[in-house]
Amino acid sequence: MDVNHDLEKASQEERPQSEEGPAIEVEGLNLYYGANQALKDISLKIPHRQVTAFIGPSGCGKSTFLRCFNRMNDLLDIVRMDGIIRLDGMNVFDEACDVIELRRRVGMVFQKSNPFPMSIYENVVYGLRIAGVRDKAILDEAVERSLKGAALWTEVKERLKDSALGLSGGQMQRLCIARAIAVNPDVILMDEPCSALDPIATAKVEELILELKNQYTVVIVTHNMQQAGRVADLTAFMYLGELIEYDRTEVIFTRPSQRHTEDYVTGRFG
Amino acid sequence: MKSKNQATAKSMTRRHARGEVWVWLSAAGMLTTVLMLVGLLVLVTVNGLSALWPRSIHEFEMTDGSKALGELTKRNKEKAGTQIKTGNRDLYGIDFKWLEESEIQNQQLPDDVYVLERLEHGQFVGYLSDLKLLGQPALNNENKHSEFKRALVTMSAKRDELNRWSDEMADLNQNVESLRLALIDTKENSERWQRLREESISDETEFEVLRAKVESFRVELMTQKVVMTDVNGRIKEIALFQILRSYQPNQMSWFSRLGLYGKRMSELITEAPREANTEGGLFPAIFGTAIMVIIMSIFTMPLGVIAAVYLREYAKEGFLVRLVRITVNNLAGVPSIVYGMFGLGFFVYGIGGTIDEWFFSNRLPSPTFGTGGLLWASLTMALLTMPVVIVATEEGLSAVPKGLREGSLALGATKLQTLLRVVLPMSMPGMLTGLILAIARAAGEVAPLMLVGVAKLAANLVVDDVFPYFHPERKFMHLGFHIYDVGFQSPNVEAAIPMVFVTTLLLLVMVLGLSGTAMVLRQRMRSRYTSGAF
Ligand SMILES: Nc1ncnc2c1ncn2[C@@H]1O[C@H](COP(=O)(O)OP(=O)(O)O)[C@@H](O)[C@H]1O
Ligand SMILES: [Mg+2]
Numbered sequence: 001m002d003v004n005h006d007l008e009k010a011s012q013e014e015r016p017q018s019e020e021g022p023a024i025e026v027e028g029l030n031l032y033y034g035a036n037q038a039l040k041d042i043s044l045k046i047p048h049r050q051v052t053a054f055i056g057p058s059g060c061g062k063s064t065f066l067r068c069f070n071r072m073n074d075l076l077d078i079v080r081m082d083g084i085i086r087l088d089g090m091n092v093f094d095e096a097c098d099v100i101e102l103r104r105r106v107g108m109v110f111q112k113s114n115p116f117p118m119s120i121y122e123n124v125v126y127g128l129r130i131a132g133v134r135d136k137a138i139l140d141e142a143v144e145r146s147l148k149g150a151a152l153w154t155e156v157k158e159r160l161k162d163s164a165l166g167l168s169g170g171q172m173q174r175l176c177i178a179r180a181i182a183v184n185p186d187v188i189l190m191d192e193p194c195s196a197l198d199p200i201a202t203a204k205v206e207e208l209i210l211e212l213k214n215q216y217t218v219v220i221v222t223h224n225m226q227q228a229g230r231v232a233d234l235t236a237f238m239y240l241g242e243l244i245e246y247d248r249t250e251v252i253f254t255r256p257s258q259r260h261t262e263d264y265v266t267g268r269f270g
Numbered sequence: 271m272k273s274k275n276q277a278t279a280k281s282m283t284r285r286h287a288r289g290e291v292w293v294w295l296s297a298a299g300m301l302t303t304v305l306m307l308v309g310l311l312v313l314v315t316v317n318g319l320s321a322l323w324p325r326s327i328h329e330f331e332m333t334d335g336s337k338a339l340g341e342l343t344k345r346n347k348e349k350a351g352t353q354i355k356t357g358n359r360d361l362y363g364i365d366f367k368w369l370e371e372s373e374i375q376n377q378q379l380p381d382d383v384y385v386l387e388r389l390e391h392g393q394f395v396g397y398l399s400d401l402k403l404l405g406q407p408a409l410n411n412e413n414k415h416s417e418f419k420r421a422l423v424t425m426s427a428k429r430d431e432l433n434r435w436s437d438e439m440a441d442l443n444q445n446v447e448s449l450r451l452a453l454i455d456t457k458e459n460s461e462r463w464q465r466l467r468e469e470s471i472s473d474e475t476e477f478e479v480l481r482a483k484v485e486s487f488r489v490e491l492m493t494q495k496v497v498m499t500d501v502n503g504r505i506k507e508i509a510l511f512q513i514l515r516s517y518q519p520n521q522m523s524w525f526s527r528l529g530l531y532g533k534r535m536s537e538l539i540t541e542a543p544r545e546a547n548t549e550g551g552l553f554p555a556i557f558g559t560a561i562m563v564i565i566m567s568i569f570t571m572p573l574g575v576i577a578a579v580y581l582r583e584y585a586k587e588g589f590l591v592r593l594v595r596i597t598v599n600n601l602a603g604v605p606s607i608v609y610g611m612f613g614l615g616f617f618v619y620g621i622g623g624t625i626d627e628w629f630f631s632n633r634l635p636s637p638t639f640g641t642g643g644l645l646w647a648s649l650t651m652a653l654l655t656m657p658v659v660i661v662a663t664e665e666g667l668s669a670v671p672k673g674l675r676e677g678s679l680a681l682g683a684t685k686l687q688t689l690l691r692v693v694l695p696m697s698m699p700g701m702l703t704g705l706i707l708a709i710a711r712a713a714g715e716v717a718p719l720m721l722v723g724v725a726k727l728a729a730n731l732v733v734d735d736v737f738p739y740f741h742p743e744r745k746f747m748h749l750g751f752h753i754y755d756v757g758f759q760s761p762n763v764e765a766a767i768p769m770v771f772v773t774t775l776l777l778l779v780m781v782l783g784l785s786g787t788a789m790v791l792r793q794r795m796r797s798r799y800t801s802g803a804f
Contacts, residue, residue, distance in 0.1 A: 072676065072679070072680060075676070075679065100682045100683075100684060101682070103680055103681065103682040104681070104682040107680070107681070108680040110673055110676065110677065112673050114671070114674050114676070114677040115677075116674060116677070116678070116691075117696060117798060117799040117800075126678070126681055126691075127681035127682060127683075129691075130678075130681065130682065130683045130684075130687045131682065163798065165799075165800070176677070179677075179681065180680075180681070183681065
């Protein structure tokens with residue numbers, strides 16, 4: 001596979017900094033829901049500070065795959081997994097890996113925005129509070145930084161104490177992003193973050209994603225191919241639990257090597 | 271063919287029409303239910319509120335020359351009879367009298383008729399004839415009304431004094447009793463024993479002195495009398511001491527009646543009952559009901575919530591959990607008297623008896639915790655209402671969206687943190703629903719209480735000024751039991767009917783008040799957790 005070669009080139013071109021090697025490295029990942037295999041022998045490398053998109057028809061295992069990175073699948077008893085996912089070299093399935101710590105390093109934004117029924121402020125500092133941060137100055141600083149980072153600061157700075165449930169759908173989703181970046185993660189996972197938003201809110205979130213990649217490694221699931229084209233540096237096409245093709249986005253969209261991928265991106269099936 | 275089609279069409283419309291009938295029927299069913307409920311509320315409210323209204327007193331002249339005096343209570347159209355409440359139980363033996371309407375010659379509202387509310391024998395209705403202060407009769411006619419009024423005011427001050435002395439006597443008595451118990455615990459003839467004994471003796475003498483003083487004062491007070499006559503001229507001397515209030519209803523304006531009504535209402539909620547509970551106030555019963563419900567909530571809420579959290583959040587869904595859930599659901603349907611039996615056997619005799627043996631053995635054989643009391647009643651009620659709380663809380667927990675839990679976990683929260691910070695606050699409305707149902711049930715149950723601690727007349731409140739100020743082992747009074755007791759166990763059931771309605775109304779108001787508060791709280795929480803999404 002020359003995919004990995006390409007990847008290394010991509011990351012070297014744009015990120016000549018200290019971070020050596022891929023941010024996330026998946027090797028031979030299989031996942032079963034009971035007897036039903038949802039992920040089949042997946043291997044790929046996700047570079048630092050890039051946006052990587054997973055595309056594919058619904059039910060192909062994109063969400064399942066994404067949820068492996070922060071071990072959200074642990075919550076389900078019926079799930080069985082084997083394979084390796086390395087986060088900066090450390091296997092997340094290792095005994096030594098603390099899942100709480102892992103989830104602090106790998107933030108997640110869900111398809112349906114899920115702000116807590118608390119004030120905007122409390123939503124943002126939630127991750128810090130549960131980590132035991134009490135210092136008001138640190139919390140205040142984190143709120144401003146995160147909300148600015150999520151391009152929400154100007155809209156809500158006057159009403160930080162108001163309930164987060166009073167925000168619009170797009171604002172809520174950006175609040176969830178702010179909540180995720182408040183704990184300073186390395187990676188942000190996004191599972192169809194725009195699927196419940198109107199076009200204007202979607203555009204804002206996409207802009208934000210491009211902004212985020214300067215600091216974070218972003219992995220996004222989307223069923224919207226234009227979106228993948230707009231925001232992703234790399235795109236993985238999945239089908240029936242298999243990783244069919246993984247390459248630079250423009251390659252996937254213009255000259256894919258697999259027939260399946262071409263059919264999908266040109267809209268002939270899916 | 272065509273006709274067959276038409277027939278089908280017809281039968282279909284008929285079926286539709288019949289469907290409409292069902293709609294009407296169910297609507298009628300609902301209407302009946304609502305009407306019955308409204309009727310019940312109206313009946314209780316009207317009867318309860320009007321029971322204390324000072325009504326006019328009518329005088330009837332009958333064809334046989336006799337007279338009758340009293341307030342109108344009932345009419346029987348078929349028999350053409352009128353029932354009046356005559357009062358004067360000590361003279362006539364009963365409070366009520368039926369008059370044949372055909373025999374009534376004359377009916378009027380005499381101006382100078384008196385109603386006296388007395389400590390004993392209920393009301394006296396009649397005319398003021400004379401005053402006998404310190405054994406000496408006679409005052410001239412003009413002054414007797416104002417003299418009577420003045421004498422009553424003086425008497426009320428003296429009665430207060432007497433009550434103060436009685437309180438002192440009760441305190442001394444309590445001292446003597448605790449000294450007696452302390453003496454049992456102390457080594458005989460030791461220094462401390464001697465001291466306690468001396469103290470005890472001095473208290474006892476003081477008590478005796480006070481008692482003698484009170485007795486003589488009471489005798490002296492009893493010499494001050496008023497001479498009343500009933501409508502037929504029978505003379506009745508009544509000690510002023512016995513008279514709690516006198517008023518002349520036929521002279522009263524609507525406003526002064528309202529004033530008196532208000533006073534009676536406030537007495538009702540602040541004073542203790544008299545005369546086998548048929549007169550006087552309901553304070554101990556109100557207090558007892560409230561405190562029982564509160565203690566019940568303190569026990570049932572945490573336990574019920576914890577049980578529900580375990581069942582819903584931690585226990586692995588399986589046969590056992592399903593069995594427990596079914597059991598819990600069905601426990602809500604167990605007859606309450608069964609809980610009463612359990613409370614009696616387990617709490618009162620089991621735990622209470624053991625506590626007595628261990629800590630209060632010097633008071634045996636008279637039980638302290640080994641008999642029904644507030645604590646055991648509250649615990650029994652907590653047990654009885656726990657299933658409701660568990661079920662409601664479980665519903666509240668399951669209503670918390672999965673997305674919020676995942677959101678919290680994805681930020682690195684532990685399961686416990688997620689539970690405490692997100693899930694539990696959000697299921698608060700569910701818990702409050704449980705609390706509302708529990709309160710409504712606990713405040714209304716009577717049967718189990720009769721086994722585990724309710725009293726017809728509790729001598730002391732469970733809270734008082736004697737250390738440790740709160741006495742959960744004491745028996746308590748309860749509005750629900752009060753209704754049963756006054757309505758069906760009192761010697762004079764008919765006279766007690768107004769009291770029954772008043773008590774019922776109060777019980778309703780209390781239950782609605784308590785659960786209303788919880789409902790308002792719940793509404794606030796709900797709007798906090800659901801406002802303005804999208
Ligand atoms: N909780 C679950 N239990 C059992 N099967 C599941 C569960 N979640 C997903 N699956 C199955 O795994 C496959 C992949 O699902 P998912 O990852 O949600 O797909 P996508 O996000 O690409 O639409 C589907 O076939 C789905 O039926
Ligand atoms: Mg999905």
